[in-house]
Amino acid sequence: MPIRSAALDGRTTLGGTETLGERPDIPYPASLVTPQWRVEEALRLRLAELGGAVEFGTALSGFEQSDESVSAVVVKGGEAETVTARRLAGCDGGHSIVRKQAGIAFEGDTREEVRMIVADVRVDGLDRDAWHMWRHEEGLLGLCPLPSTDVLQYQAGIAPGQDPEPGLANMQEIPERRSGHTGIRLHAPEWSSLWRANVRLADRYREGRVFLAGDAAHIHSPAGGQGMNTGIQDAHNLGWKLAAVAKGASPALLDSYEAERRPVAPGVLALSNARLEQALEEKGIPTRRDASTMQLNVSYRGSALARDDRDETARLRAGDRAPDATGLTTAEGERRLFDLTRGGRFTLLNFGAPTAVAVPPAGLRTLHVVGRPTGPGDIADTEGHLTGAYGAADRTLVRIRPDGHIGLISDAGDVSALSRYLATMG
Numbered sequence: 231m232p233i234r235s236a237a238l239d240g241r242t243t244l245g246g247t248e249t250l251g252e253r254p255d256i257p258y259p260a261s262l263v264t265p266q267w268r269v270e271e272a273l274r275l276r277l278a279e280l281g282g283a284v285e286f287g288t289a290l291s292g293f294e295q296s297d298e299s300v301s302a303v304v305v306k307g308g309e310a311e312t313v314t315a316r317r318l319a320g321c322d323g324g325h326s327i328v329r330k331q332a333g334i335a336f337e338g339d340t341r342e343e344v345r346m347i348v349a350d351v352r353v354d355g356l357d358r359d360a361w362h363m364w365r366h367e368e369g370l371l372g373l374c375p376l377p378s379t380d381v382l383q384y385q386a387g388i389a390p391g392q393d394p395e396p397g398l399a400n401m402q403e404i405p406e407r408r409s410g411h412t413g414i415r416l417h418a419p420e421w422s423s424l425w426r427a428n429v430r431l432a433d434r435y436r437e438g439r440v441f442l443a444g445d446a447a448h449i450h451s452p453a454g455g456q457g458m459n460t461g462i463q464d465a466h467n468l469g470w471k472l473a474a475v476a477k478g479a480s481p482a483l484l485d486s487y488e489a490e491r492r493p494v495a496p497g498v499l500a501l502s503n504a505r506l507e508q509a510l511e512e513k514g515i516p517t518r519r520d521a522s523t524m525q526l527n528v529s530y531r532g533s534a535l536a537r538d539d540r541d542e543t544a545r546l547r548a549g550d551r552a553p554d555a556t557g558l559t560t561a562e563g564e565r566r567l568f569d570l571t572r573g574g575r576f577t578l579l580n581f582g583a584p585t586a587v588a589v590p591p592a593g594l595r596t597l598h599v600v601g602r603p604t605g606p607g608d609i610a611d612t613e614g615h616l617t618g619a620y621g622a623a624d625r626t627l628v629r630i631r632p633d634g635h636i637g638l639i640s641d642a643g644d645v646s647a648l649s650r651y652l653a654t655m656g
Contacts, residue, residue: 231246231263231360231361231374231375231377232244232245232246232359232360232361233245233246233360233361233363234360234361234362234363235363235364235365236363236364236365236409236410237365238365238366238367240410244360246361254554254555254556254557254566254613254615254619255553255554255555255615255619256526256553256554257554257566257568261455261523261524263361263374263375263376263377264376264377264378265350265376265377265378265379266458268378269458285306287306287307288304288305288306289304289305289306290302290303290304290305290322290327290328291303291304291305291310291327292327292331293318293328293331293440295318295438295439295440298316299314299315299316299439300314300315300316300317300318300439300440301313301314302314302315302318316439316476317439317440317441317472318439318440318441319440319441319442319443319465319468319472320332320440320441320442320443320446321442321443321444321446321461321465322446323444323445323446324428324430324445324446324449326442326445326446328440328442328446329432329442329446329447332437332440332442333437334432334433334434334437334442335432335433336430336431336432336433337430337431337433338428338429338430338431338449339428339429339430340426340427340428340429340430341426341427341428341429342426343389343390344426344427344451344506345387345388345389345394345424345425345426345427346385346386346387346388346424346425347384347385347386347388347394347396347400347401347404347422347423347424347425348383348384348385348396348422348423348424348425349383349384349396349401349419349420349421349422349423350376350379350381350382350383350384350419350420350421350422351381351382351384351401351416351417351418351419351420351422352380352381352382352416352417353373353381353382353414353415353416353417354413354414354415354416354417355411355413355414355415356373356382356411356414358375358382359375360375361373361374361375362374362409364405364408364409364410366407366408368389368392368407368408369386369387369388369389369392369408370385370386370387370408371385371386371387371404371405371408371409372384372385372386373385373405373414381420384401384416384419384422386401386404386405386408388424394424396419396422396423396424397422398416398417398418398419401416401419401422402415402416425452427451427506428449428450429449429450429451429499429502429503430448430449431447431448431492431495431496431499432446432447432448432492434488434492435447435487435488435491435492436484436487436488441468441484441487443461443464443465443468443491444460444461444462444464444465445457445461447464447491447492447495448460448495448498448499450498450499450502450503451502451503451505451506452502453502453503453505453506453508454501454502454505454523455523456498456501456502456523456525459524459525460494460495460498460525463491463494463525463528463633464491466632466633466634467487467490467491467633468487468491470574470631470632470633471483471484471486471487472484473574473632474655479655480654480655483535483654483655485534486533486534486535489533489534490530490533490535494528501522501523526551527551528551529547529549529550529551529635530549530550530635531547531548531549531550532549533549535549535631535637535654536548536549536636536637536638537637537638537639537647537651538636538638538639538640538641539639539640539641539642539644539647540639540641544621545621546619546620546621546636546639547636547639548636548637548638548639549635549636550635550636551634551635551636552567552571552628552630552631552634552635552636553567553619553620554566554567554568554619555567555611555615555616555619555620556613556615557611557612557613557614557615557616558570558609558610558611558612558615558616559603559609559610559612560603560608560609560610561603561604561605561606561608565609567616570595570597570609571595571630571634574632575594575595575632576594576595576629576630576631576632576637577594577595577596577597577629577630578594578595578596578597578627578628578629578630578648579597579599579616579620579622579626579627579628579629579630580596580597580598580599580627581599581617581620581622581623581624581625581626581627581628582599582624582625582626582643583625583626583627583640583643583645584625584643594652595607597609599611599616599617599622620639622641623641625641625642625643626639626640626641626643627639627640627643627644627645627648629648629651637651638651
């Protein structure tokens with residue numbers, strides 16, 4: 231979405247249209263603005279397809295864990311119920327009850343002087359073709375159209391001494407002063423909140439059978455748009471490992487969750503802090519988006535789950551994000567790699583090793599890179615994008631994890647290394 235920004239001197243610039251360019255290895259080269267409730271809706275619909283449902287109006291009051299299970303007490307409609315499960319994942323936000331009752335420290339700072347009114351509100355007198363921003367001596371103001379809705383997200387920095395009330399009257403006065411336009415009229419907000427800058431990181435992501443993910447494990451400013459990406463990647467990393475253990479993999483696999491995800495968080499916090507300081511200095515919202523803010527450079531190199539026979543100079547290593555590739559021909563027609571790897575399974579790319587796994591384990595799909603596809607699992611790299619993205623030789627084997635990261639690369643086509651790797655998954 232283009233961003234129309236008015237500077238302190240009144241000059242207006244148009245930005246926010248930069249992308250990473252058309253690249254076969256990146257299907258979505260730009261960030262996406264979408265309402266959070268739309269994302270939640272999509273997740274709930276998918277959960278329903280899988281036979282689950284979210285229970286609203288239900289609160290966790292406490293839990294106990296043993297060597298074999300976790301017993302949680304939840305309260306709904308004033309009635310308590312005990313739920314027993316093998317493990318508990320605390321995805322309950324910055325005020326996480328799970329984290330507190332697990333005794334996990336949440337170190338960091340709360341900056342009371344850095345506040346922002348945030349709301350979803352219908353607005354008259356303003357077009358929806360851009361994200362509107364104004365820099366003003368008393369603070370920033372942003373009005374961002376939320377696609378597929380009739381509302382805009384309202385963002386207004388509140389300095390010490392300014393009225394922090396997130397009500398309609400105060401919210402209306404702020405754009406009148408900061409934008410210089412008297413024709414902007416706000417309707418009653420659908421929701422509003424006063425945000426305060428909290429920057430905190432959990433001391434650890436696990437206590438026995440209890441795990442933390444998302445804002446329960448780390449909180450930071452929204453500058454740079456890192457929150458949802460980080461939380462969903464936490465959940466994806468933990469989710470496939472929980473599923474693998476439930477299907478027979480070694481419980482030791484779960485140790486890799488914190489080992490892989492917690493090192494990512496300090497970088498996210500540092501980046502969002504830098505963007506926040508920039509926003510405070512410039513009295514505006516930083517809009518530059520690049521590979522770091524899109525988290526395309528997150529890697530688990532050095533993880534116990536990352537193995538390869540490449541040297542340090544290789545551009546792509548085990549642990550890195552698995553790149554996409556276009557121009558692949560299959561027996562069913564043309565596809566891109568991400569179309570073939572989706573679905574929460576492991577994928578083995580075989581670029582020509584004489585043999586792979588004689589009997590592939592359940593949940594492992596194998597894609598054979600051949601000159602001419604003749605059957606299921608055969609793909610032809612007609613434009614060379616796949617071979618180029620993976621730096622593949624004529625015997626390379628690549629194993630892609632369900633979360634889209636590379637687990638193993640063997641340019642030697644070492645089937646025994648692949649078998650040993652599969653054995654670690656049970």
